[in-house]
Amino acid sequence: MNARAPSTSPWVMSGRADRMNPSVLRELLKVTERPEIISFAGGLPSPQTFPVAEFEAACSRVLRDDAEAALQYAASEGYGPLREMVAAALPWKVSPSQVLITTGSQQGLDLAAKVLIDPGSRILVETPTYLGALQAFAPMEPQVHSVASDDEGVDITALRAAQLAGMPARFFYVLPNFQNPSGRLMSEARRAALSSTAADIGLPLIEDNPYGELWFDTPPPAPLTARHPEGCLYLGSFSKVLAPSLRLGYLVAPPALFPKLLQAKQAADLHSPGFNQRVVAEVMKDGFLDRHVPRIRTLYKAQRDTMLAALQRHMPEGVHWNRPAGGMFLWARLPAGLDAAALLPQAVARGVAYVPGAAFYAGAADARTLRLSFVTASPEQIERGIAALATVIREIQP
Ligand SMILES: Cc1ncc(COP(=O)(O)O)c(C=O)c1O
Missing domain, CATH: 3.40.640.10 (Type I PLP-dependent aspartate aminotransferase-like (Major domain))
Structure with a gap:
C-alpha cells in the first residue's frame, strides 16, 4: 500500500518514499547545534582543517x-x-x-x-x-x-x-x-x-x-x-x-x-x-595535499589522545572503548544493562551528546554501543563532555 499524505493532499507517495527514513544523525545534529551542548555526535571534520x-x-x-x-x-x-x-x-x-x-x-x-x-x-x-x-x-x-x-x-x-x-x-x-x-x-x-x-x-x-x-x-x-x-x-x-x-x-x-x-x-x-x-x-x-593532510593527522591524533585520556580518567568500571589508529571516531560500549539510546536524553540534559550505536546496525543492534567523534570539540570541551557523560553513566548504573 502506498502511503497517502494527509487527506486534504492530492499527493500519493511511492513505496520507495515509504522506505526513506529521516536520518537519526541529522535529527540529532539539530539538538546538538544548541551552543550549550558539547557534541561528540556529528560526523563533521574540524573547521580548523579547511584551507581557506x-x-x-x-x-x-x-x-x-x-x-x-x-x-x-x-x-x-x-x-x-x-x-x-x-x-x-x-x-x-x-x-x-x-x-x-x-x-x-x-x-x-x-x-x-x-x-x-x-x-x-x-x-x-x-x-x-x-x-x-x-x-x-x-x-x-x-x-x-x-x-x-x-x-x-x-x-x-x-x-x-x-x-x-x-x-x-x-x-x-x-x-x-x-x-x-x-x-x-x-x-x-x-x-x-x-x-x-x-x-x-x-x-x-x-x-x-x-x-x-x-x-x-x-x-x-x-x-x-x-x-x-x-x-x-x-x-x-x-x-x-x-x-x-x-x-x-x-x-x-x-x-x-x-x-x-x-x-x-x-x-x-x-x-x-x-x-x-x-x-x-x-x-x-x-x-598541496602532501603538505596539508599531515596537519590534519597531527591535529586529529592529538584530539584522539585527549579523548582517550579523558575516558581513562573519568569512566567508571565496565565502560569499554577502542583506540582508533586514524579517522574521526571512537567506539565505546556501556556496561551490561545500559542502553545508549535510552541514556542520550540524560546526557543531553547534562550538556553532552553522542550517537547511539544502534543506528548503525542493519541487523540486531548492540544497544550498549555509542560513537564518539573526537575531532570537532576543543580539548577543554572533550574533558568536560567526557566527565559529564561519565557522571550520567555512574548515576544510572544498576
Ligand atoms: C563511510 C562514509 N561514506 C561516505 C560518506 C559520505 O561522504 P561525502 O558524501 O561527503 O563524500 C561518509 C560521510 O561521513 C562516510 O562516513
Whole structure:
C-alpha cells in the first residue's frame, strides 16, 4: 500500500518514499547545534582543517583564467585534470577513464544502489556499518544481511557462509579504514583473506574509503580494490581532506560497471559542480595535499589522545572503548544493562551528546554501543563532555 499524505493532499507517495527514513544523525545534529551542548555526535571534520586561503586564491584563479568553462554545463564524467589527479594519486594502476567524479561519495553509494540492487536482492554489510549507506541502499528494496565482524573487520567464515547460503549477494559493502562508526582498521591479514575469498566465491565488493588518508602513525594496508580491481567498486571523497561543502567525491569502477554508473549519474544531476571541480584541481596541483593532510593527522591524533585520556580518567568500571589508529571516531560500549539510546536524553540534559550505536546496525543492534567523534570539540570541551557523560553513566548504573 502506498502511503497517502494527509487527506486534504492530492499527493500519493511511492513505496520507495515509504522506505526513506529521516536520518537519526541529522535529527540529532539539530539538538546538538544548541551552543550549550558539547557534541561528540556529528560526523563533521574540524573547521580548523579547511584551507581557506588556498580556496580563496584558487577561486580567483579559476574565475580569472577559466570562468566560461567553470560556469558552464560540463561532461558527466567530471573535469579531466581532476580525474587524472585522482587516478595518479591512487596506489594501484587506474586509468582516468575509470574515474567518475561524484557529488560526494554519498552519491557514489546512491548510484551503486540504483545500478546494482533490484527489489529483493541480497546485499551484505559489516556489523556495524555506515548509516548513510543503509539509507542510500534502502529505497532500492534490498534484503540487507549484516555479517558478523570483530575488531579487525568482517568475519571471513561468516561472509563465506552468508554468500553461499541462499541467493548470491549483489555485493558486500565494506569500510576497511577507520570505519564510520567504529573507527576500526582492517588488518593486512584480514584484507588478504577477504580479497581472496571474495574472488573465490564471486562476491563483488564496494570499498568505501573516505578516511584512509587520516592515519595517525602508519598508513593503512593496501586497499582491497588494489588487490582485485575487476571485482571492486571503490569510493573516495574530498570531504575529509579538503572540505565537505564542496560535495565532491569520486568512484573508480571496472569497465563492466562504469557505463551504467555514468548513465545513472547523468540522470541524477548531469554532472558535479564544474566550478568546484576546477577549484579543487587548482588547490591540489603542486602536491598541496602532501603538505596539508599531515596537519590534519597531527591535529586529529592529538584530539584522539585527549579523548582517550579523558575516558581513562573519568569512566567508571565496565565502560569499554577502542583506540582508533586514524579517522574521526571512537567506539565505546556501556556496561551490561545500559542502553545508549535510552541514556542520550540524560546526557543531553547534562550538556553532552553522542550517537547511539544502534543506528548503525542493519541487523540486531548492540544497544550498549555509542560513537564518539573526537575531532570537532576543543580539548577543554572533550574533558568536560567526557566527565559529564561519565557522571550520567555512574548515576544510572544498576
Ligand atoms: C563511510 C562514509 N561514506 C561516505 C560518506 C559520505 O561522504 P561525502 O558524501 O561527503 O563524500 C561518509 C560521510 O561521513 C562516510 O562516513
